[in-house]
Amino acid sequence: MEELDLLKKAWQKDTHKFEQVSEGEIYKMLHKKSSSIVKWILIISIVEVLFWTAVSVIWNTDEYMRKIHAENTIIYFKVVNFINYAVILWFIYRFYKNYIKISTTASTKQLMYDILKARKTVQYYVWYNLGMAALTLIAGFAIQFLFNPKMELLKDKIAHEQDHILLFKTLGIMLLAIVIFVFIFWVIYLLLYGILLRKLNTNYKELKKIDL
Template identity: 40%
Template sequence: MDLDKYKKAWDNQPEETNKVSKVDIYKMAHSKSSSIVKWIFIIGILELAFWAGINIFFVGESYTEVYKQLHLNSIVKISVYIHYFVIAIFLYFFYQNYKSISVSDSTKTLIHKILKTRKTVKYYVYFNLAYMVLANVFVMCLIFSDLDLLIEYYHNQGISTPDNKDQLLTSLIIAMVVLLSFMVLILWLFYKVIYGILLRKLNSNYKELAKLEELN
């Protein structure tokens, strides 16, 4: 039974029973909120492990060779480490949010913690999307700043390039914008589905607790 149905049943009960049912409603909201925050933490860990695994086992070695030849290996590594470090900080916040939810919390306190968790998740999503765009644009700008080195790399790989550098640069920029837009869209849809579901449930709990608080 969800909180709305539970609350309707509670409203139709005698006044002396309401006091007991009100506690039950709070316990249900508390349990669901704690479970949601726990899942946010778990999914964050799985996401970090997934991207780290993709980077190490699938694209890491091939891309490292490319960046070495373009003299960008150190910069790219630093960028990746910074990304992982900030994600680890967010995971710490997710864990702290989960651990901070206590059975002794008042309704106001639990509402505050729900709002805090919701805000942390939104910042996490915004950071990942912004970092993907900024980091890739930064690396591409460095690559485009030395087209001669890039052309040499292409020729070494047996890839033909336009004789006109402006034409090459335009083609690369268009390709970068299309690819980056696709990557951001995929990541945004992932966050929209996974974290969106959890945030909607958390927000539903927040509304129920807010109604409960108004009745005090």
């Protein structure tokens, strides 16, 4: 292509007249903060991990269970808690490994892949926590229903009804609450990472398309 080769010839001659940056200015730049997306993903990820870890640690169910005389269930919560901590530690380790692997000296495709992988780990962590939160909610509803004395009236009504409408209503409300809860988080993440990673995702797709 003739025009491109003309451009190449001019390009090679290095006749660009760029305003030159002095050594002093470069020194100053070295001490400025980076605003790369990797840094933002790291910051957001740490906040996410801290938030969800705090939620699962603070969420102390023992006392409440005693209050409503459901002590028998405490042991199950203890087991779940133990597994939960193991999972949290595993995720933190994975995220750390992924993060230190990110290097600007890798090929463009590899770099993008590594960034997306680091983010995915955090995303899985968030989904895991959302899943746990949903399960906790379901268990919470079930325990309330079985042990809370205030539920006696409702249970009595459900036991005596013929068409089970009230039962379905109760289950429906419970499900709706969980769906709304998960949906809100899903939208937040979509916005957060959607904005941050739009460019990277587009470029990664483009690179993958070339290499099909």
